[in-house]
Amino acid sequence: MAESYRRSQWSHGLFILPYLCFFLVLLVFPLFWGMWLSLHKADLFGPGRFVGLTNYTRVLADPVFLQALRNTIIFVAVSVPALVVIGLFLALALNRTTRATSFFRGLFFSSSVLSVTIVTLIWRFVFIPGDGLLAVLFKQVGLTPISFLSTSGWSLFSVGAATVWWCIGLPMMLFLAALQQVPQDLYEAAALDNASGWRVLTRITLPSIARTIVLVTIIQIVLQFQLFGQAQLMTNGGPSGTSRPLVMYIYEVGFVRWDIGRGAAASQILFLIILVAAMAQYIVSSRKTEA
Amino acid sequence: MKRILMTTVAALAMGFAASAHAQTKIELQRFFGACDADYGKVTDVSSAVGECGIITSLINKFRADNPDITVNVTTVEWPGYDQLNAQLASGAAPDVVSMHYSAISDYQSRGLLEPVDKLLGTQGVSPASFTDAARAGVMKEGQMYGLPFDNWTMLFHVNMNLMKKAGLVNADGTPVLPTSADELIAQGKQFKEKTGKPYLIQILANETASYTRVLYTFLQQQKSDFFANPKQIKLKTPEAKAAVELMKRTVSEKISTVGLDYAASVSAFANGDGGIAVNGTWLIGDYVAQSKKEGTALANGYSVYPIPQLFKAQDSTYADGHSWVMPKKNRTPEQVQAIGKLFKFLADNDFQWARTGHLPAVKAVFDKPEFKALPQRDNIAKIAQTGRSLPAEVQRQFAIQSIIGEEVGAAVNGDKPVDDALASAESRINELLGDL
Numbered sequence: 001m002a003e004s005y006r007r008s009q010w011s012h013g014l015f016i017l018p019y020l021c022f023f024l025v026l027l028v029f030p031l032f033w034g035m036w037l038s039l040h041k042a043d044l045f046g047p048g049r050f051v052g053l054t055n056y057t058r059v060l061a062d063p064v065f066l067q068a069l070r071n072t073i074i075f076v077a078v079s080v081p082a083l084v085v086i087g088l089f090l091a092l093a094l095n096r097t098t099r100a101t102s103f104f105r106g107l108f109f110s111s112s113v114l115s116v117t118i119v120t121l122i123w124r125f126v127f128i129p130g131d132g133l134l135a136v137l138f139k140q141v142g143l144t145p146i147s148f149l150s151t152s153g154w155s156l157f158s159v160g161a162a163t164v165w166w167c168i169g170l171p172m173m174l175f176l177a178a179l180q181q182v183p184q185d186l187y188e189a190a191a192l193d194n195a196s197g198w199r200v201l202t203r204i205t206l207p208s209i210a211r212t213i214v215l216v217t218i219i220q221i222v223l224q225f226q227l228f229g230q231a232q233l234m235t236n237g238g239p240s241g242t243s244r245p246l247v248m249y250i251y252e253v254g255f256v257r258w259d260i261g262r263g264a265a266a267s268q269i270l271f272l273i274i275l276v277a278a279m280a281q282y283i284v285s286s287r288k289t290e291a
Numbered sequence: 292m293k294r295i296l297m298t299t300v301a302a303l304a305m306g307f308a309a310s311a312h313a314q315t316k317i318e319l320q321r322f323f324g325a326c327d328a329d330y331g332k333v334t335d336v337s338s339a340v341g342e343c344g345i346i347t348s349l350i351n352k353f354r355a356d357n358p359d360i361t362v363n364v365t366t367v368e369w370p371g372y373d374q375l376n377a378q379l380a381s382g383a384a385p386d387v388v389s390m391h392y393s394a395i396s397d398y399q400s401r402g403l404l405e406p407v408d409k410l411l412g413t414q415g416v417s418p419a420s421f422t423d424a425a426r427a428g429v430m431k432e433g434q435m436y437g438l439p440f441d442n443w444t445m446l447f448h449v450n451m452n453l454m455k456k457a458g459l460v461n462a463d464g465t466p467v468l469p470t471s472a473d474e475l476i477a478q479g480k481q482f483k484e485k486t487g488k489p490y491l492i493q494i495l496a497n498e499t500a501s502y503t504r505v506l507y508t509f510l511q512q513q514k515s516d517f518f519a520n521p522k523q524i525k526l527k528t529p530e531a532k533a534a535v536e537l538m539k540r541t542v543s544e545k546i547s548t549v550g551l552d553y554a555a556s557v558s559a560f561a562n563g564d565g566g567i568a569v570n571g572t573w574l575i576g577d578y579v580a581q582s583k584k585e586g587t588a589l590a591n592g593y594s595v596y597p598i599p600q601l602f603k604a605q606d607s608t609y610a611d612g613h614s615w616v617m618p619k620k621n622r623t624p625e626q627v628q629a630i631g632k633l634f635k636f637l638a639d640n641d642f643q644w645a646r647t648g649h650l651p652a653v654k655a656v657f658d659k660p661e662f663k664a665l666p667q668r669d670n671i672a673k674i675a676q677t678g679r680s681l682p683a684e685v686q687r688q689f690a691i692q693s694i695i696g697e698e699v700g701a702a703v704n705g706d707k708p709v710d711d712a713l714a715s716a717e718s719r720i721n722e723l724l725g726d727l
Binding site for chain 2: 043044045058064128129130147149150151152234235236237238239240241242251252255256257258259
């Protein structure tokens, strides 16, 4: 290490220059520009005027924002555990090297490559009243069909179901990769000790992939807080705003109301929430691991 | 060798000159849907049906008639203003854009549109050639900010086959339509009892426009001056309450479909799943075409009427319209001239567009025998007198529509008391308008 450090030169840093340029222009600059915009009363078509923290106070006092915040937190609180648990279950079930498991891995991952438009179109066929798959099934068993996309409560559930189906591929693959890293001798030792399946899972498998569980949870928290396309296309945030997520609020304020400063303020609040949620999850998990 | 070189250079130069001449290119951006698979190469406009088919074949015809002009068409999802905003913000606006009359104020007041009076003048298109309603839709501060293309409104599309079954047909073959709120409910119940199907097919899910247009219509029918001040709406009124309660009764009395979005409601009517579809003028062409096909739910049994007068004060229907506008940007004189030619072509062919069901923007079309011969037009002709829009000074009409639709939808579907929904809509809209 000392030798490599001695031979290093500042000019080697030029190798990261192309990446650094894109990073600064496409990520750092927009981040600070967004913060600057959030302090202005501005639309998309020209410079605004400085209004200090007015946009933030208005956003935080807006019942529509608070409703969107509540919807998003509920959505994240339900969809992230579902993605982690189902992803882990699928990974455990498919952690074998047979043709059937290879086929099912591909099958479960295949939904992830679809665009949000296709995903919502498919789930619209499932949930729509009248000719929808669930409506037909309900009628077959003599039940009254539910208007899933236009009933309070059910609309957010419908968006969640489509999201879990769409996003399950990545958690499953990450868990599979982690499971394949667990040393086999641990399982052999457990077998010699005649350990039960549950004991093997809780004492060997889960502790061995704990870091991956944290990673998947943080990735999913960050992703699911950014829910937009599914809600926009399946329910348009309705009924009565009960499935409107925060990003849709930002979009509506910025692009439909032309109040880009206020939209930027809401974006900064969302950024802060995601940061805090992801960090909290990381810190709690790290402490547990250390203990 | 030198001669060959010179000849080659001259030929290339001529080629470039010719191609430059051929490439007066204009970018046109529109909604109305995409149907290139059916109409991508059709230039016989008279054979096209529906908004998408007719506008696609109209542009094809213009291209064929003007080989020196290239029209690149971008189709956007309705209404496409978010995309346009982003384009305007990044200085990449198209040359010609489809725009509702109700949206023009926002862009004109921000200096984002070019006036088109002079351009139309150079093509010999006079402002006086348009109907008063159409001209008023694009007229701001004494100038025209777009080519008026039509006027549209919501209508009662009637399945006469089911109405006969329900005993709701007059001796002259016309449908029995309600003349009051109570009659609407009573006829709805009769219809449901006789046919087992809902009387009304309404767009009650995943959409806000329909709720808003019906509310505006009912408010106008009660002569409620809810936008007396264009910066402030008044919805905590007895008129607004009566309107929303009637809309709610259509659901609570179970005479309407529930949970259908726009696409589902259009196909529900086409499949004969209900008696009357509350939807726009733009569907007339499609439904008339379907009614001419044997074996369909509408076969020989389709008719259409304005939303009936259900409140005593006046007969009125909320109306809006489509126009073609020019976003402000640098253009070559050739491009401006090409747009002028396109505008004249569209104005000259307004009859073809009126076949969609929209009311023509060009006065002369009303007198054309071909227009008079179009089916159902007599039934809806009175909209030219009863159609009313919001005051032109009201800005952010699409944002207002979203708020009203959301709040009224909550009341109609029982998620909120009517008074709470109206109070919430009023405060949200006034907060929006007060913060422009």
